[in-house]
Amino acid sequence: MDFSLSPEQEAYLTELRGFGEKELAPHYRADDLAGTLRDDLVPAMARMGLTGLRVPERFGGQEADAVTTGMAAEEIARHDFNACYVLLDSALVSDILLAGATDEQQARWMPGIASGATMPAVCLTEPGQGSDAANLALRAEPDGDGWRLVGEKTSISLGMYTPVGVVFARTGGPGARGVSAFFVDLTGAGLSRTPLDDLGSRSIGRASLYFDGVRVGREDMIGAEGEGFVAVMRGFDYSRAVIGLMCLGIASAALDDALAYAREREAFGRPIGTFQGVAFPLVEFATQIRAARHLCYEALALKDAGKDPAVPANMAKWWAPKLAADAVHQALLTFGHAGWSTDNPVGQRLRDVIGLEIGDGTAQIAKLVVARHLLGRSSAP
Ligand SMILES: Cc1cc2nc3c(=O)[nH]c(=O)nc-3n(C[C@H](O)[C@H](O)[C@H](O)COP(=O)(O)OP(=O)(O)OC[C@H]3O[C@@H](n4cnc5c(N)ncnc54)[C@H](O)[C@@H]3O)c2cc1C
Structure with a gap:
């Protein structure tokens, strides 16, 4: 079992990180205050190929596998969680079309999704x-x-x-x-x-x-x-793992900031990171985030292998958004009074990530799906 990234994946992540730091992160707060979709966001995402990740190359897309799509979602969400909705909706709709639309329909609709002209x-x-x-x-x-x-x-x-x-x-x-x-x-x-x-x-x-x-x-x-209902449920199995990674991306960013602060901030004459009460909660969240990432990537690898990702994807959907919200909350507390200021992105991160505890299905509905697999439909809630 090999958990390392390939050189191509490393290079792709580096490219995304550069894009995120330069073109997304500086706008995260200002876009929230403006409360509108920035005109140049979708074109910028499209130029990076992030609207066409799941679109076949013949229709102008990247034809990325599910694992790569998840990696992109995780990295983009670190810099601007909200920009990642553009990636998510484009990918989810692309997968619904790949599963159900005819070749002629795909040729009609998918180039616009890939180019960002018709964000769905x-x-x-x-x-x-x-x-x-x-x-x-x-x-x-x-x-x-x-x-x-x-x-x-x-x-x-x-x-x-x-x-x-x-x-x-x-x-x-x-x-x-x-x-x-x-x-x-x-x-x-x-x-x-x-x-x-x-x-x-x-x-x-x-x-x-x-x-x-x-x-x-x-x-x-x-x-x-x-057959519409079957189509969306099939798409959700996949998007739920991508959403998990989106939430873990923003949680990792918050945790990184909290760790950096714990190294610098002093109380009682010592860096606060030297207190177990500060360090250990961060360790616990770092551990759980790492485990939840594996679950998400397992679901996406199953999807790429043509196997059913429903169980790990729905486990990821109930766990990762809640874990992420709890981790961001802990990060906020690590900053003390500085975390309560809107100058610190951690408060916005908390507001933003909670939404995906509901969007695309609540924890209860994801658990219902898992319960039906574990218990059998007639013995499950
Ligand atoms: C940020 C965000 C983005 C969204 N984006 C989209 C979008 O792009 N497109 C779209 O179509 N929808 C979208 N939604 C809607 C979202 O998918 C629904 O809100 C979600 O599926 C829950 O439905 P509901 O709000 O009607 O809650 P309800 O179904 O009314 O549920 C209310 C509460 O009861 C619980 N509950 C319901 N049934 C059961 C049960 N059988 N067992 C146990 N508990 C149960 C739920 O978990 C929840 O806590 C979005 C929502 C949010 C918050």
Whole structure:
């Protein structure tokens, strides 16, 4: 078993680190204060190939494997956790399209994702349901040879900015088998949006999207009718491990800052790092972050090997965001009064990382998936 990085992976991480330090980190706080998506962020991410990681090379993408995608997410999140949503949504939608869209559809949609011209949103959650996604209510009403979408999506990351989205809608009867997925132009008639006022990740934002008869055709449907729910669940298995690494990236950055401070700051005539009460909590979080990283990469390696990543990916989704939030909290406390100031990024990191304890599914739902694998469906919650 070899845990070392290849020379290519080392070189890629060095390149990403340079990009993150120069083009992301200096904007992390200012973008939060501005509360809007910086105009040059998506183009900059696209120039680095970070919008096209999972897009095949023939459509202008990087055709990166899942492990490399996770490495990129972890490194980018160290510098700007919120910029990583651009990477995440692009990768998740790319994987949904690779699994379900025809070659012709992929050729139509994926170049725009890779170039950053059409950054996509994932539109699943509704005011009446989030965890219970199979019960979604947004209707696809038959209209000639297509449908008209009627209803509301909410809590959509980047929702004020994205020109396209994968929208899950009810084409059939109740339950998962009545749900289909569409790749929808969100700039046309019948679509309006309002922003949500959030605790964290304010530069990315979330939005409610109102569909008032948005027209879609059969050429916009991903996969067969009634297979939309299966498509998104397959995508989530993978994105949950990437989200885990995103959260561990920001937690590692906070921990590094706390360790540096513990070396310098003195109390009672000694560096505070020499007190076990300061050092040992940091050691415990460093240990757990390292273990959780292995879990995330195991899930992504399974995905690359064509095996089912569901168990480690869902373990990563319940564990890593909570662990990261706890680690960032501990980092904040290590700074004492200096951690309570907005001059220190640690407070923003805490607000931002908590969001992904909810986004893409809560810990309870991830544990539900694992429980069904461990206990068998009939013996699980
Ligand atoms: C930062 C962020 C980004 C997001 N981005 C997107 C996005 O881009 N696209 C999108 O579609 N959605 C997005 N969401 C929405 C997110 O996916 C949902 O909020 C999430 O799935 C939970 O759904 P809910 O909020 O309706 O909570 P509910 O389903 O109403 O759950 C409320 C509480 O009950 C618990 N609960 C529910 N059912 C069970 C059960 N069976 N067993 C035990 N506990 C249960 C939940 O864990 C939770 O604690 C985002 C959310 C956040 C916070």
